[in-house]
Amino acid sequence: MASKVIQALYTDDDVLMHAVKKVRAEHHHIEEVYTPFPVHGLDKAMGLEDTRIAITSFMYGCLGLIVAIVMMNYIMIDDWPQDIGGKPSFTYLENMPAFVPIMFELTVFFAAHLMVITFYLRSRMWPFKKAENPDVRTTDDHFLMELGIHDNEKELTALLWDTGAVEINVTEKDS
Amino acid sequence: MYTFSNRLKIGSFIAMAVGLICLATGFLSAPSTVEEAKAMVASAHDDGHGGGHGEEASSHAAEGDHAEKDTHGEAEAHGEEHDASHDEHVLHQLQNRPWSALYVAAFFFFMISLGVLAFYAIQRASQAGWSPLLFRVMEGITAYLVPGGIIVFVILVLSVLHMNHMFVWMDADVVAHDKLLQGKAGYLNPTFFLVRAAIFLGGWIFYREYSRKLSLAQDESDDNTNFVKNFRWSAAFLVFYLITESMMSWDWIMSVDPHWFSTLFGWYVFASMFVSGITVIAMIAIYLKSKGYLEDVNDSHIHDLAKFMFGISIFWTYLWFSQFMLIWYANIPEEVTYFITRIEDYKLPFFGMLAMNFIFPVLVLMNSDYKRVNWFVIMAGLVVLFGHYMDVFNMIMPATVGDQWYIGLPEIGGILFFGGLFVYWVFNALTKAPLQPKRNPFLEESRQFHY
Numbered sequence: 001m002a003s004k005v006i007q008a009l010y011t012d013d014d015v016l017m018h019a020v021k022k023v024r025a026e027h028h029h030i031e032e033v034y035t036p037f038p039v040h041g042l043d044k045a046m047g048l049e050d051t052r053i054a055i056t057s058f059m060y061g062c063l064g065l066i067v068a069i070v071m072m073n074y075i076m077i078d079d080w081p082q083d084i085g086g087k088p089s090f091t092y093l094e095n096m097p098a099f100v101p102i103m104f105e106l107t108v109f110f111a112a113h114l115m116v117i118t119f120y121l122r123s124r125m126w127p128f129k130k131a132e133n134p135d136v137r138t139t140d141d142h143f144l145m146e147l148g149i150h151d152n153e154k155e156l157t158a159l160l161w162d163t164g165a166v167e168i169n170v171t172e173k174d175s
Numbered sequence: 176m177y178t179f180s181n182r183l184k185i186g187s188f189i190a191m192a193v194g195l196i197c198l199a200t201g202f203l204s205a206p207s208t209v210e211e212a213k214a215m216v217a218s219a220h221d222d223g224h225g226g227g228h229g230e231e232a233s234s235h236a237a238e239g240d241h242a243e244k245d246t247h248g249e250a251e252a253h254g255e256e257h258d259a260s261h262d263e264h265v266l267h268q269l270q271n272r273p274w275s276a277l278y279v280a281a282f283f284f285f286m287i288s289l290g291v292l293a294f295y296a297i298q299r300a301s302q303a304g305w306s307p308l309l310f311r312v313m314e315g316i317t318a319y320l321v322p323g324g325i326i327v328f329v330i331l332v333l334s335v336l337h338m339n340h341m342f343v344w345m346d347a348d349v350v351a352h353d354k355l356l357q358g359k360a361g362y363l364n365p366t367f368f369l370v371r372a373a374i375f376l377g378g379w380i381f382y383r384e385y386s387r388k389l390s391l392a393q394d395e396s397d398d399n400t401n402f403v404k405n406f407r408w409s410a411a412f413l414v415f416y417l418i419t420e421s422m423m424s425w426d427w428i429m430s431v432d433p434h435w436f437s438t439l440f441g442w443y444v445f446a447s448m449f450v451s452g453i454t455v456i457a458m459i460a461i462y463l464k465s466k467g468y469l470e471d472v473n474d475s476h477i478h479d480l481a482k483f484m485f486g487i488s489i490f491w492t493y494l495w496f497s498q499f500m501l502i503w504y505a506n507i508p509e510e511v512t513y514f515i516t517r518i519e520d521y522k523l524p525f526f527g528m529l530a531m532n533f534i535f536p537v538l539v540l541m542n543s544d545y546k547r548v549n550w551f552v553i554m555a556g557l558v559v560l561f562g563h564y565m566d567v568f569n570m571i572m573p574a575t576v577g578d579q580w581y582i583g584l585p586e587i588g589g590i591l592f593f594g595g596l597f598v599y600w601v602f603n604a605l606t607k608a609p610l611q612p613k614r615n616p617f618l619e620e621s622r623q624f625h626y
Binding site for chain 2: 054
């Protein structure tokens with residue numbers, strides 16, 4: 001279904017921040033903001049929910065720790081016990097200090113990689129995906145704020161010009 | 176201007192008085208003869224473990240005697256001589272206990288202010304924008320460097336004068352029978368030891384006083400020359416500190432085990448003092464905020480300090496484990512004795528410290544929101560501080576008192592006395608200057624700091 005949206009372009013992140021705050025103060029819903037770089041504090045200004053990626057990261061870290069323990073237990077204790085440095089590998093606990101670096105590395109490895117993959121998927125970014133940003137200039141030096149129009153095009157246009165936009169477009173958008 | 180509240184002042188005096196009494200009791204109850212030492216050990220066994228264990232121990236001892244006779248096949252005189260030297264060893268350990276308790280506590284509180292000094296110098300040298308609001312708090316804590324440093328120095332001088340046996344290499348008799356100590360005598364001799372200590376303390380105290388002077392002068396001046404000067408001195412100090420802190424840790428701590436050495440010991444002690452220092456900055460800042468001072472310090476500043484507490488706790492564990500695992504894996508007798516004595520005789524403090532310094536901060540301070548909850552940071556800080564007291568305890572005690580350790584009157588007295596002195600001195604120093612610097616060029620950035 002196509003919907004009508006209004007897109008305002010800005011050339012400065014401070015102007016954009018003020019515009020976002022002003023639009024929010026007028027109780028209009030901002031659908032999306034496209035920026036060439038992460039703007040500090042923009043998520044709070046837009047009223048986005050807090051990210052939950054830290055929780056997934058913690059869970060992935062725990063998973064990595066478990067994988068390391070199970071793996072080292074199988075390799076070094078069950079399958080092929082070896083006597084390294086006069087420490088015969090009969091129990092996991094007695095040899096645990098030697099496995100700590102592996103437990104640590106796999107915890108970090110799982111937490112980091114799975115968190116990045118989760119982030120990409122959650123942001124709906126996967127290979128061969130068509131770019132979502134409506135204007136190529138948002139990858140260069142422009143900031144774009146997008147609002148849905150609900151029979152208030154005139155009012156929104158006036159408001160957005162007022163916030164210091166350098167250009168305003170009204171388009172149909174498929175979603 | 177901050178005014179020292181009467182309740183806190185009286186509290187610190189009471190802590191000092193009670194601590195002093197406990198310490199004095201500890202010194203007075205230390206045995207002066209071999210017979211007294213034997214009686215103390217015997218009664219401690221009866222009290223602590225009950226009859227059954229005592230019997231077991233005596234039968235075990237008899238077996239040991241038997242075996243010795245069999246293998247050596249010598250006259251009983253040999254065994255008796257061995258017993259006598261063992262008894263004297265226990266006597267020395269028991270005599271060392273109040274001294275070690277005094278030294279551990281004195282060093283622990285001194286190390287807090289030294290850690291804060293390093294943190295402060297890093298903020299100055301890196302021209303950090305977030306922290307200038309906390310500079311006066313840090314300067315207040317580093318004021319304790321002067322009394323704390325002098326006390327530690329006096330204890331070292333008393334050790335050199337053979338008032339105690341904490342540093343066995345200071346005993347000429349021991350060195351005469353010890354090839355390894357003779358080889359180290361060029362570095363590890365009493366005169367050079369005290370000269371080094373004087374140089375370390377002199378350099379640290381000089382930087383502290385001079386930087387404080389520049390910091391106060393910056394408030395009154397109309398340009399940034401004091402600020403720039405402070406930046407240069409801080410960078411130079413960090414170089415000096417990095418070398419002297421490492422040597423200090425070999426001299427003052429590692430040399431209680433003069434045969435044993437670890438190449439990352441300086442870093443390990445540094446991590447301990449750094450995290451304790453940052454914890455105390457956070458705790459004092461929160462305390463002052465709760466009393467209505469430091470209005471411009473917000474939760475983001477506390478959040479940053481808590482992040483440091485979290486990060487440096489993990490850094491400490493990393494160094495602790497690096498030291499442990501290499502020695503455990505290589506299993507070289509002269510190295511591994513260090514950990515064997517700790518695991519056999521100090522199981523609870525040794526592993527308890529690991530839980531308090533690593534597992535606890537990791538789980539409690541991991542969540543970003545909790546780092547902004549002030550009382551939460553205080554609670555975590557108390558555990559971290561006690562954990563690092565135990566760390567110093569575990570570094571000193573096994574070498575000086577062996578298995579005769581106990582957290583009793585002298586240990587608690589040491590904590591109370593030096594804790595009281597620390598609180599009195601630090602809060603007294605805080606009253607000397609406005610808690611907020613006026614003309615630091617980064618002041619506005621610090622005030623606007625938010626996460």
